[in-house]
Each structure stands twice: as structure tokens, then as C-alpha cells.
Amino acid sequence: MQRKKSKQNRSSCTETLPKNLIACLPVQVRKQTEWLVDVGRWRPSPAEFQAAAALLPPHDRPAIHRFFSSSSRPHRCRFVREEDRKRALVSRLLQYSLVYHALGMPFHQIRINRTLEGKPYLNKNVNLPGFNFNTSHQGEYVGIASEPLCLVGLDIVCISKPQRETALEFINNFTSYLTDHEWNCIVTADSHDGMLTEFYRYWCLKEAFVKATGAGVGFGLQRLEFHHMNWTNISLCIDGEEARKWMFWLFKIDEMHLASIAKGHPEDAIDSFRRTLSDVVIQEGELHTAIEIPEEAFTLLTVEHLIQGDA
Numbered sequence: 001m002q003r004k005k006s007k008q009n010r011s012s013c014t015e016t017l018p019k020n021l022i023a024c025l026p027v028q029v030r031k032q033t034e035w036l037v038d039v040g041r042w043r044p045s046p047a048e049f050q051a052a053a054a055l056l057p058p059h060d061r062p063a064i065h066r067f068f069s070s071s072s073r074p075h076r077c078r079f080v081r082e083e084d085r086k087r088a089l090v091s092r093l094l095q096y097s098l099v100y101h102a103l104g105m106p107f108h109q110i111r112i113n114r115t116l117e118g119k120p121y122l123n124k125n126v127n128l129p130g131f132n133f134n135t136s137h138q139g140e141y142v143g144i145a146s147e148p149l150c151l152v153g154l155d156i157v158c159i160s161k162p163q164r165e166t167a168l169e170f171i172n173n174f175t176s177y178l179t180d181h182e183w184n185c186i187v188t189a190d191s192h193d194g195m196l197t198e199f200y201r202y203w204c205l206k207e208a209f210v211k212a213t214g215a216g217v218g219f220g221l222q223r224l225e226f227h228h229m230n231w232t233n234i235s236l237c238i239d240g241e242e243a244r245k246w247m248f249w250l251f252k253i254d255e256m257h258l259a260s261i262a263k264g265h266p267e268d269a270i271d272s273f274r275r276t277l278s279d280v281v282i283q284e285g286e287l288h289t290a291i292e293i294p295e296e297a298f299t300l301l302t303v304e305h306l307i308q309g310d311a
Contacts, residue, residue, distance in 0.1 A: 032145065032146060032147050032148070033101070033102075033133075033145065033146040034145045034146075034154075034298045034299065035097075035298060035299050035300075036141055036142070036259075036298035036299070036300050037094065037143070037300075037301050038141055038300070038302075039083075039086050039087055039137070039141065039142055039303070040140035042302070042303040044086075044303075049086075049089070052089060052307055053089055055096075055307065056089075056092055056093070056096065057096075057108050057111070060112070063088060064088055087137040087142055090137070090303060091135045091137050091142050091144075092112075094142060094143075094144040094301075094306065095133065095144065096110055096112070097306045098133055099112070102128070102131065103128075111123065113276075115214055115272040115273050116272055117214055117215060117272060119211070119214040119272075119273050119276075120133065121277075123276075124277070129277075129278035130147070130149040130150070130266060130278065131147070132147060132277065133145065133147075134146075134152055135154065136207075136211070136259070138257075139156070139157075139158030139160075139256060139257050140158075140257065141259075143156055143298065147263065147290060149266070149286060149287070149289075149290035150263050150264060150290040150291050151212040151213060151264045151265065151269055152261065152262070153207075153208040153209055153210070153211035153213070153262040153263075154208060154211065154259065154261055155205075155208040155211060155260050156204075156253070156258070156259045157204045157259075158256055158257055159196055159200050159256050160256075161193075167192035167195045167196045168187065168195065170196075171186060171187075176222060177203075177221040178221075179222060179224075182202050182225060182226065185202075197258075200258055201258060201260075202226055204250070204260040205224075205226050205234065205248055205250070205260045206221045206224050206226070208261060208262035209224060209236065209248075209262045209264075212262045212264055213264070213269050214269050214270045214272060214273025214274075223238055223239050224237075224238060225237045231250050234249070234250070235248075243264070243268075245265040245267075247263050247264070247291050248260060248263075251298070259298075263290070264291070
């Protein structure tokens with residue numbers, strides 16, 4: 001799984017922070033975490049699914065049980081529901097495994113809250129002043145990414161071909177979310193498949209940014225315009241102004257799936273999410289360390305790793 005590297009210019013910041021903050025963090029959270037699970041390979045029996053769901057704290061189980069489908073529904077509907085249930089369960093198992101990995105806290109003692117916009121977060125912790133994480137799931141994969149100081153957003157997309165319309169007709173449904181520059185880059189691709197891939201790349205990046213800031217579905221994606229050099233050196237303009245405190249990466253997971261990671265300054269979090277973070281003011285050097293280039297690949301886990309606590 002190849003990861004596109006970015007060598008963007010990094011901005012100077014005037015904020016101050018006690019030196020070596022990262023060195024003061026627990027060793028497990030000094031660096032970013034990026035995990036990926038192929039849920040398509042997990043085919044649990046009903047009993048195995050229930051046993052995995054029982055690992056979650058009681059307050060988080062209803063989110064899984066709401067995906068149960070009635071036996072009277074058509075087979076295809078039940079199948080879709082089952083896939084949704086698997087993704088939802090693995091997403092939550094990843095979150096609890098991540099916190100367990102970072103804090104050594106048993107699942108039943110972990111309380112993961114969510115903002116009104118749906119951004120997951122832990123209660124403020126002086127030992128984890130800027131720790132935040134983000135999950136994404138689509139197609140065969142569920143992933144999670146975390147950062148010790150900077151904001152992080154993750155988005156996974158499945159490049160699915162439209163069934164009843166051409167690629168261009170499909171992409172036309174999303175023109176209001178794209179800028180003229182992005183639209184031109186998409187429609188000048190050398191094939192219909194190329195147009196779809198280009199569209200999903202832009203979409204993936206936009207979603208990763210929105211998720212990193214904690215913004216909800218009401219955020220105007222057309223305000224975001226991405227530029228790149230062959231999908232490296234990716235940069236963002238918001239309302240026409242370059243966002244110098246952000247970096248982006250694109251990943252090709254396989255022929256059908258892409259992922260993107262966005263990293264940026266905590267000052268750009270929306271109010272509801274910013275209130276969940278400690279009042280940390282990040283120094284230029286610390287910010288640059290936090291937004292360093294990620295590792296070469298996600299760590300690929302299985303559901304068994306999460307169930308057994310091996311993550």
C-alpha cells in the first residue's frame with residue numbers, strides 16, 4: 001500500500017508552548033497511530049458478532065444494535081444492514097482499542113463522547129493535551145488515525161462505478177461541492193475511470209479536512225479548493241486563501257479504495273470540538289513535529305487483534 005508523501009512549506013506560528021511537550025506525553029501517544037481493518041475478511045457467526053459487541057461498554061452498544069434487521073425484510077436489505085453493523089462495530093472496537101493502547105485503560109472504563117456534529121473525543125486529560133482521533137469506513141475497510149497535538153482527519157472512499165449513469169453524469173450530481181478548478185481537473189482526465197478516480201480523490205481530501213476540524217455536514221465543501229503536483233505536495237485554499245497550517249496525504253489502499261489524512265492546527269477546530277481539547281497553545285517547532293510526514297503504511301489489523309486486545 002503506497003502512500004503519497006508531501007513536502008509542503010510549513011508556516012511560522014507566533015504561539016508559545018512549554019518546550020518538549022511531546023517528550024512529556026506517554027510514550028504510546030507521542031506519535032500518530034494509523035490502523036486499518038479489512039472487514040470484508042471478517043465473517044462472524046451471530047454468536048461471534050454478539051460476543052464482539054459485548055466487549056463495548058453498555059452505553060455504546062445501542063449504536064450497534066440499531067443496525068439489526070428484521071427477518072421479514074428482503075435478503076439484500078439484510079445483507080446491507082449486516083455490512084453496516086460490521087463496519088459500525090469495528091469502528092467502535094478500533095476507537096476503544098486505540099484508547100486502551102494509549103492509556104492502558106480497560107474498555108469498560110473508557111468513555112468516548114461525541115460532539116453535536118458527531119466528532120468522537122475523550123474528556124480532557126492533562127496527560128494528553130491535544131490527543132484526538134478520527135475514524136472512517138467505506139467499502140471493505142474501516143480505519144482510525146490519531147495525533148498527540150495537531151488535528152487529524154481520516155477519510156476512506158470506495159471508487160464504485162455508477163450503475164445507471166455515466167461517470168460524468170454521476171459526477172455532475174456533485175458540482176456544487178467542487179470549485180471550477182477542481183471540476184476542470186476532473187473532466188479532463190483521460191478516461192471515465194480516470195474521472196471517477198480524480199473525483200474521489202478530491203472528495204476524500206475535502207471530507208478529511210472537515211472531519212479533522214469537527215465540522216458537520218453543513219460545512220460548504222465548495223469553500224475548499226485543493227492543488228497538487230501529481231497528487232503530491234497537496235495544498236488547500238479556503239475561500240481563496242492558502243491554509244498554510246495544514247498538510248494532506250493520499251493513499252492507495254487497493255484498486256478500489258483510497259484514503260486521505262489531513263493534519264492541521266488546533267486553532268482551526270470548530271467551537272464544539274475545540275472545547276473538548278485542553279487549552280494548549282502550540283509552539284512552531286512542536287506543530288512542525290506533530291505534522292511530520294506519516295509512516296509509509298497503515299498498520300493492518302484483524303478483528304481478532306481488536307477482540308483479543310492485541311492492537
